[in-house]
Amino acid sequence: MDLTHGxxxxxxxxxxxxxxxxxxxxxSDDVTADRKFASWGGCLHLTKNRDLGLSDVEAVHSEYSxxxxxGRLGNIRIRxxxxxxxxxxxxxxxxxxxxxxxxx
Numbered sequence: 001m002d003l004t005h006g007x008x009x010x011x012x013x014x015x016x017x018x019x020x021x022x023x024x025x026x027x028s029d030d031v032t033a034d035r036k037f038a039s040w041g042g043c044l045h046l047t048k049n050r051d052l053g054l055s056d057v058e059a060v061h062s063e064y065s066x067x068x069x070x071g072r073l074g075n076i077r078i079r080x081x082x083x084x085x086x087x088x089x090x091x092x093x094x095x096x097x098x099x100x101x102x103x104x
Contacts, residue, residue, distance in 0.1 A: 001022040003021075003022055004020075004069055004070060005019065005069045007067045008044070008065075009065040009067065010062065015064075019044055019046065023100070024040060024041055025040045025100065039095070044092040047088065064078070064094075072100050073102075073103055074096055074097075074101065076095065077095055
């Protein structure tokens with residue numbers, strides 16, 4: 001997993017800005033029949049006060065966009081939310097819901 005920073009958006013509204021993200025890309029050999037792109041995913045590590053509702057049940061069934069500092073863009077779905085460090089931190093695991101593409 002590569003550490004980078006980026007923004008999380010929902011319907012073009014920026015929910016989080018310049019947050020640390022870990023991104024993991026699978027090889028292009030990992031393309032499945034129901035997907036037209038290589039699978040990728042990652043996680044966000046947030047303090048509880050920066051969560052902005054991403055750990056709510058509704059959030060787990062929503063789609064978000066990420067815009068990475070290096071210009072890559074992609075859509076994500078939240079897979080799992082884990083409270084850590086006495087519930088002071090939230091780890092949000094996500095999977096790619098679109099290709100992770102370079103900015104046009």
